[in-house]
Amino acid sequence: MNEPVTAAQSSIEKTRPVSSWRSRIRAFYHSSEAFKGYTLLSPTMLVMLFSMCVPFAMMVVMSFWSQVGYEFDTDFTLANYSKVTEGAVYTQLLIRSLWISAACTFATVIISYPMAYYVAFHVHRRKMIWIILMTLPFWTSYLLRIFTWKVILGFNGVINSGLIGLGLIDEPLEFLLYNPNAVVLTLTHAWAAFAILPIYVSLEKIDRSLLEAATDLGDGPVARFMRVTLPLSLPGVIAATVLIFVPTVGDYVTPALVGGPDGLMLANLIQAHFGIINNWPGGSALAIMMMAIVGIIAMAYIALTRFAVRNIE
Amino acid sequence: MKDVSYINRPNRPLFVYAVLFLAFLYVPVLFLPLFSFNDSIYIAFPIENWTLQWYRDMFDNEPMIAALMNSIRVGAVASVLSTFLGVFGAKAVTRYRMPGRDPIVTVIMAPLVIPGIILGVALLILINRVGITPSLYTITLGHVLVCVPFSMATLMTRFEGFDKSMEEASADLGENAWWTFWRVTFPMVFPGLLASVLLCFTISFDEFILAFFLGGTDPTLPLYIWGQLRFPQRLPNVLALGACILVISFIVVFISQWLTHREPDSTRS
Secondary structure, three states: OOHHHHHHHHHHHHOOHHHHHHHHHHHHHHHOHHHHHHHHHHHHHHHHHHHHHHHHHHHHHHOOOEEEOOEEEOOOOOHHHHHHHHOHHHHHHHHHHHHHHHHHHHHHHHHHHHHHHHHHHHOOOOHHHHHHHHHHHHHOOHHHHHHHHHHHHOOOOHHHHHHHHOOOOOOOOOOOOOOHHHHHHHHHHHHHHHHHHHHHHHHHHOOHHHHHHHHHOOOOHHHHHHHHHHHHHHHHHHHHHHHHHHHHHOOOHHHHHHHOHHHOOHHHHHHHHOOOOOOHHHHHHHHHHHHHHHHHHHHHHHHHHHHHHHHHO | OOOHHHOOOOOHHHHHHHHHHHHHHHHHHHHHHHHOOEOOOOOOOOOOOEOOHHHHHHOOOHHHHHHHHHHHHHHHHHHHHHHHHHHHHHHHHHHOOOOOHHHHHHHHHHHHOOOHHHHHHHHHHHHHHHOOOOOHHHHHHHHHHHHHHHHHHHHHHHHHHOOHHHHHHHHHOOOOHHHHHHHHHHHHHHHHHHHHHHHHHHHHHHOOHHHHHHOOOOOOHHHHHHHHOOOHHHHHHHHHHHHHHHHHHHHHHHHHHHHHHOOHHHHOO
């Protein structure tokens, strides 16, 4: 930092007592690194805080209102929440959403781990190209990547027409599309690229000498993996799990396109409350309940895994 | 020293797995371009006749071109705004030691994990209560919110990669903060800025969920595509359009990622 300059400045300004308070503020500003950091950060922080907190606060307030036609009755009521907790449909949709997300998260992490492991430990030249190749699809059109599965799994789709063309089946397989499995498959494909990054980063950070030490002390490849690599990469696995579980619970485009009636998730109902059902307060209550439950699950998961990791160590 | 490089030995089964994994990521997406050359409006094998008709149709499709222009406008504004905000944030958290840095970064990164539908309905309630009509402007606002975390992440990589002493040298030689930024910091982080703008543009260009809730009468391209999916006879047009979007997105994101991940040293001539 340019402390000598600041010190010189303030010593000069000390000779002018008139503006001493001002110079003190300036000296404080220049000397306090944290203060400078906060100043620089404030535009971004304020924009982000404002555009997240204000809408959420309004959503919470609205969830205690009720819908009257196209207007809102602003009298405080808990009716939306009691409706949500009493309705069997809501519970059923919530459980299905959680189950689909959990299955998708599990599948994503399982298939991404070996890929991340390969790039972290076995690729030496052109690592960057591999990382870009792995993550590239994640950045490109979400809608089109979901839609492509409708094309593949459909009644007259790629798989059915291909198998019929090869003479392997006579009738199109109907179990491919419009069910929860199709949603899990599509979500896994859509999020696999995202899971790789945190796992890769945690694997890349592992000190290679620890692996050598494990080998020197007589561990075979499997024992070495279980006792060194896997525990040390768990933070990345945990991060990947949360990064995928939380957003996928709230997905409504995938179930709407490939889920069919049996594959609909809670988010489809939330979306309908803001669309055809036209009950915004009810939708707000549902959204808040969903966030709260997902938040609790994510935090419990993080706490549990941390506890488990500490016990292993 | 039996074999120090045993960890780094080529591993054939894992290599095969990696190739299969990439196939799983890419092959499904390739069906869209493949069937966009199919003469029939049904997506089914075998493809009997090939055609470029669906691509030719695109040029006469005025609603589609209008939606494309909307998406470009929204993407341009959102990517520049979020990169602007990202520069401040990334510079602050990489350059200054301050208490509470990690929670602050977590808050800024929060839109990454908040489900899109939650952000969408919350922002919809905000603009409704404040009395703003949903339009391309509100979509842009939503897109800035989801782009800033990606911009920050991209730029943080870049700011961490360069030598802080360069800025200090500039300050010691008497440049003020503004000129130090323009003459030292800016040229050095320029690849990062470009990467951030390109990435944010693609994210905004492809973003559907927030646009769905915050959009008014003017659709962006993903909203237009969503509207077309209801009509089976329009499917080939969607495929042709989707193929173009995929190819362009892949190229733009590839450039952006390449700028982000290449060695910072290689930028010095």
